[in-house]
Amino acid sequence: MELFDTATVLARVLTTGVVMSIEKSDRELPGLERLLTKQTGRTRAVLVNSRTAAIHAALAGQGIGHGDTVAVPEPDAATGRFLDWLGVSVADRGPAAYDYVSLDSANADRAAELTRTSTAPALVVDLTGLGFGPAAAVLTDDDRIWARAERLKIFGAYDLRTMWTQEEADASLVPGVQFNYRLSPLVAACVRMALTQAARPATPTGARS
Numbered sequence: 001m002e003l004f005d006t007a008t009v010l011a012r013v014l015t016t017g018v019v020m021s022i023e024k025s026d027r028e029l030p031g032l033e034r035l036l037t038k039q040t041g042r043t044r045a046v047l048v049n050s051r052t053a054a055i056h057a058a059l060a061g062q063g064i065g066h067g068d069t070v071a072v073p074e075p076d077a078a079t080g081r082f083l084d085w086l087g088v089s090v091a092d093r094g095p096a097a098y099d100y101v102s103l104d105s106a107n108a109d110r111a112a113e114l115t116r117t118s119t120a121p122a123l124v125v126d127l128t129g130l131g132f133g134p135a136a137a138v139l140t141d142d143d144r145i146w147a148r149a150e151r152l153k154i155f156g157a158y159d160l161r162t163m164w165t166q167e168e169a170d171a172s173l174v175p176g177v178q179f180n181y182r183l184s185p186l187v188a189a190c191v192r193m194a195l196t197q198a199a200r201p202a203t204p205t206g207a208r209s
Contacts (some may be wrong), residue, residue: 028192029185032137032191032192032195033137036137036195037139039112039115039195040116040118040125041116042118043140044139044141044145045138046137046153047136049187051102051134053181054125056082056179057149057152058122058145058149059097061140061147061149061152065088070088070089070091071092071095071097074100075090096120097120098124098138099124101118101124102126103130104129104131105129108130108195121142121145122138132187132190132191133184133187135187135188153179153182154181
C-alpha cells in the first residue's frame with residue numbers, strides 16, 4: 001500500500017478518536033471482519049493480534065487445550081514450541097484442527113482463492129505479512145467456536161457486553177486463563193485497505209494506441 005494511502009487511513013481512524021477495540025463505536029474491526037468473511041466464505045471472524053493468538057483461539061474455540069493431542073497443518077518449529085507451551089501435543093496423522101493461510105503483499109490478491117478450499121472447523125489467516133504489525137484472524141462457520149474464541153481474546157471472563165458490569169452472560173464460555181489478544185482498530189484499518197486494494201483489478205498504464 002502506498003504511503004499516502006496509509007497516512008489517509010491512519011488519519012481517518014485517529015480523527016474518530018476510537019483507537020481501542022473495546023469501544024462500541026469502532027467501525028474498523030467490523031469492516032475487516034466483513035471483508036474476511038466475504039473473501040473466505042466463512043460466516044464468522046475473530047480478529048486477534050498475532051498468529052499464535054489465532055492458533056490458540058482456533059484450538060480453544062473447539063475446546064482443545066492442555067493434555068489434548070491434535071493434528072495441525074505444517075507444524076513449524078515456532079508453532080511446535082507454542083503448542084508445547086499450551087500443553088497440546090501434535091499428532092502424526094488425522095484431520096487438522098484448523099487450516100492455515102499466510103497472506104502477504106505477493107499473494108493478497110489471491111486471498112479468496114487461497115482460503116475458500118479450507119475444510120477444517122477453523123481457518124487461521126495470518127495477516128502479519130501485509131506489513132502493518134502482527135495481525136491474524138480465525139474464520140469459522142461454527143457459532144460455538146466463534147463465541148469461545150471471541151471470549152478468549154478479551155481477558156476471558158466477560159464478553160464486550162458484560163465486561164463493564166461483570167455480570168457473566170454465559171459461564172460455559174469462560175476459558176481457564178485470560179489473555180488480551182485484541183487487535184487494534186488502526187491495524188485493522190490498514191489491513192482492510194491492503195486487502196481491498198489487492199483484490200482490485202490492475203489499472204492499465206501508458207498511452208492508448
